[in-house]
Amino acid sequence: MTTLPRPTTELTADEARRIALRAQGFLGAPDRRSGVRGVLRHLGAVQLDTISVLARSHELIPYARLGSVGRRTVEEAYWKADSRPPHAFEYWSHAACILPVEEWPHFAFRRRAYRARPLWGHELPDGVYDQVIKQLRAEGPLTATELGGAKRTSEWWDWSGTKVAVERALMYGEVVCVERRGWKRVYDLAERAIPTELLHDELDDAECLRRLVRLAGRSLGVGTRADIADYHRLRGEQVDAVIGDSGLVPVTVAGWSKPAWADPAALATPPRGRHRTTLLSPFDSLVWERARTERIFGFTHRLEAYVPKPKRVYGYFAMPVLAGGRLVGRVDPAREGRTLVAKQVTLDGRKAVPAVAQALVEAAGWVDCTDVRVERVDAPELRETLTLELARALA
Numbered sequence: 001m002t003t004l005p006r007p008t009t010e011l012t013a014d015e016a017r018r019i020a021l022r023a024q025g026f027l028g029a030p031d032r033r034s035g036v037r038g039v040l041r042h043l044g045a046v047q048l049d050t051i052s053v054l055a056r057s058h059e060l061i062p063y064a065r066l067g068s069v070g071r072r073t074v075e076e077a078y079w080k081a082d083s084r085p086p087h088a089f090e091y092w093s094h095a096a097c098i099l100p101v102e103e104w105p106h107f108a109f110r111r112r113a114y115r116a117r118p119l120w121g122h123e124l125p126d127g128v129y130d131q132v133i134k135q136l137r138a139e140g141p142l143t144a145t146e147l148g149g150a151k152r153t154s155e156w157w158d159w160s161g162t163k164v165a166v167e168r169a170l171m172y173g174e175v176v177c178v179e180r181r182g183w184k185r186v187y188d189l190a191e192r193a194i195p196t197e198l199l200h201d202e203l204d205d206a207e208c209l210r211r212l213v214r215l216a217g218r219s220l221g222v223g224t225r226a227d228i229a230d231y232h233r234l235r236g237e238q239v240d241a242v243i244g245d246s247g248l249v250p251v252t253v254a255g256w257s258k259p260a261w262a263d264p265a266a267l268a269t270p271p272r273g274r275h276r277t278t279l280l281s282p283f284d285s286l287v288w289e290r291a292r293t294e295r296i297f298g299f300t301h302r303l304e305a306y307v308p309k310p311k312r313v314y315g316y317f318a319m320p321v322l323a324g325g326r327l328v329g330r331v332d333p334a335r336e337g338r339t340l341v342a343k344q345v346t347l348d349g350r351k352a353v354p355a356v357a358q359a360l361v362e363a364a365g366w367v368d369c370t371d372v373r374v375e376r377v378d379a380p381e382l383r384e385t386l387t388l389e390l391a392r393a394l395a
Helices: 013-023 035-043 057-066 071-078 101-115 128-139 161-172 205-220 225-231 236-245 264-268 290-297 350-366 380-394
Strands: 009-011 088-092 096-100 175-181 184-189 222-224 249-253 260-262 319-323 326-336 339-347 371-374
Touching: 009 013, 009 260, 013 205, 013 222, 013 249, 013 264, 013 290, 035 057, 035 071, 035 096, 057 071, 088 101, 088 161, 088 175, 096 101, 101 161, 101 205, 128 161, 128 175, 128 184, 161 175, 161 184, 205 222, 205 225, 205 236, 222 225, 225 236, 225 290, 249 264, 260 264, 290 326, 319 350, 326 350, 339 350, 339 380, 350 371, 350 380, 371 380
Parallel strands: 009 249, 339 371
Antiparallel strands: 088 096, 175 184, 222 260, 249 260, 319 326, 326 339
């Protein structure tokens, strides 16, 4: 067993919180010159999800950090445009994620694991895999529908043999998603889409894991072993095997019951600067891990989209509100024409009202809404105050 160095740095809970905010791009001036691609490289992973309320989650992530970035700009930053090489690829990381294309070699360990996997949820019919590869080679980028159909029946889980084959090829690394068309993946051969210098599986598992642990530590700023493992969904023993020579340094954080690790660059300078006020996607990497969110912000959050409506507490797609480096409330949004509707607003007291109003108005402008309407406030006595703040902000 490797003997790890003892922590030499002690952080207060507040210092750890500010380090985490800066590492995630919410403290200090936003890097607008690097734009969406800079956000992706900085975070290392942007989670994808099918739910679209204000916008899809992969659009909400750069918006939360950069402000009103054009939605077309977001799409072009992620996926292949025209004949240019892609800047990113889709793969399994924290979940289904967009990842910087330069990290392709470091997911070789996961591609190898998928190739060696004995059991799958969908059966792959004989000959279909080779047929899909042959068709992509001959015809170029295609959707699953263009390859022969995505589903056998109308059930979402009932994939056709073609869909099973092309998704298996994506997990093996033989195929990549080069763009999204109407939210459908457009597949192409990796040998055609990934830059030649990156298209290899030469790195052994230890080197891949060392890199992903280092990236997770950088993206989190400071985190426990569980935080770091969760970022790219590694196993705890995989983290243990490489963290000692990952470049991260052990620290203690007041109030944290578990040992922690930090990015040395995050410790080099005190985190200072302006705080962002914004709505957060529930799939944002600042809050996607509930235990960490509770530990750092004292804020319990749960996505209720998959909870039966009568059992929802905060709403279908309740978005945490970040302001002053704290999570100060939640908004469950919807759109009706050019009105952003706050179906349910949960506030952390009266002091949260101006921040929530600001976040709602900025989000409305981003999605081309000219008005904001509030339907329900958890504290009815604050409804009038919030309405007045919104009117002032919209004026």
